[in-house]
Structures are given as C-alpha cells and as structure tokens.
Amino acid sequence: MSARDVVFPPGRQALYEKNRYSPAIRSNGFLFVSGQVGSRPDGSTETDLQAHVGLAFDNLNAILSAAGCTFKDVVDVTVFVVDPESNLETIWKVFGEHWGEAPYPTLTGVGVTWLYGAQFEIKVIARLPEASAAD
Template identity: 80%
Template sequence: MVTRDVVFPPGRQALYEKNRYSPAIRSNGFLFVSGQVGSREDGSPEPELGAQVRRAFDNLNAILKAAGCSFDDVVDVTVFVVNPEANFETIWRIVPEYWGAAPHPTLTGIGVTWLYGFQFEIKVIAKLPESGAA
C-alpha cells in the first residue's frame, strides 16, 4: 500500500478528518489539492458569493503554503460554479486578486447544480519546488 504524504493547513485538520478526506497529497513532484470552498473555520459557508470566493482562495493558499509553494506553482485549475450564468461574472472579477500574471495555469470550468451549500469550488494541481518534491 502506498503511504500518502498528506498536507494539512494550520487550524483545519479536524475539519478534514471529520469529513474524511485529505486537503492535499504530495506525489511525484506534484501537489494534488482537494476542492476548496469558501468555508469558515467551522466548515460553514460564507453567505455572500464574493466572500465565498475569497475564502476559497485563502483556504487554497493556506494549503499551498503548508506544502512550500504558492499559486505561482499551480499548473492546472478546475473550478465548479453553481448557476454559472448568474455567478460567473462576480467570480471572475475576484480571480485576478489571486491569479497572478500570465502565463496562467490551465483551466477547466464546470457548471454544477449543487456544492453542499456552496456556490464556488476550486481544485488545483501544483508543481512542487524541487526542495519540496516528495
């Protein structure tokens, strides 16, 4: 059996253990990050869409930092959006605050009908810096 090299951000390990998944796994020089939503410390959603998106990115960045990398190391992004026709423009106005300069990572956007009470989720794959590759 393969041992998983799990990365936990500070202060949220209990939430991940309760929900029975790993926030991120290091493997073969890459970091595979589970979908991050705009959840508060207790797991509840931020009520407003813009705050949810910012919190999702903050949660993502905490995981990236715990693994020794940043959004600049992200090579692939998947976003899930509830009601994209209504929500996309609001979300995409916030993204540049976190995205950084070109060249940008690859992107797949998926419209969904349900995200467990959330409206936005982001999952990424990042290339670990050479010193952090496990």
C-alpha cells in the same frame, strides 16, 4: 503501497478528519489539492458569493503554503460553479486578485447544480518547488 503524504493547513485538520478526506497529497513532484470552498474554520460556509470565492482562495493558499508552494506553482485549475450564467462575472472579478501574471495555469470550468451548500469550489494541481529545482 506507500503511505499518502498528506498536507494539512494550520488549524483545519479536525475539519478534514471530520469530513474524511485529505486537503492535499504530495505525489511524484506534484501537489494534488482537494476542492476548496469558502468555508470558515468551523466548517460553516460564507453565503456572500464574492466573499465566498475570496475565502475559497484563502483556504487554497493556506494549503499551498503548508506544502511550500504559492499559486505561481499551480499548473492546472478546475472550478465548479453553481449557476455560472449568473455567477461567473462576480467570481471572475475575485480571480483577478489571486490569479497572478502570465503564463497562467490551465483552467477547466464546470457548471453544477449543487455543491453541498457552496456556490463555488476550486481544486488545483501544483508543481512542488523542489521538483521544479530538479529539472
């Protein structure tokens, strides 16, 4: 079995080691990114929903960048939303700032009752640029 090729964004490795998971793993031409919430570098969570979603995208983009990717390389998105009936409209406004132009990635939205103190989480799969160039 080969070692996992872990990607750490700058300044957050201690947070991931404390919580015992990898922010992202490179494998077979893809980047698999763990769910990102609106957490600050110290691990505290932003409570304002709009700011929380923006910070979650900032955290996601830091991981993508550390792997040499951008959101344009994302092919699949899964979002988890606490109380989507009340929160989806606010969340969707922030998406527009980060989503980019068509063609869009696939999207799965899941309504949940609890996210460990967060209201929104996003996880993605991205195609690594070097894998795209090999096609």
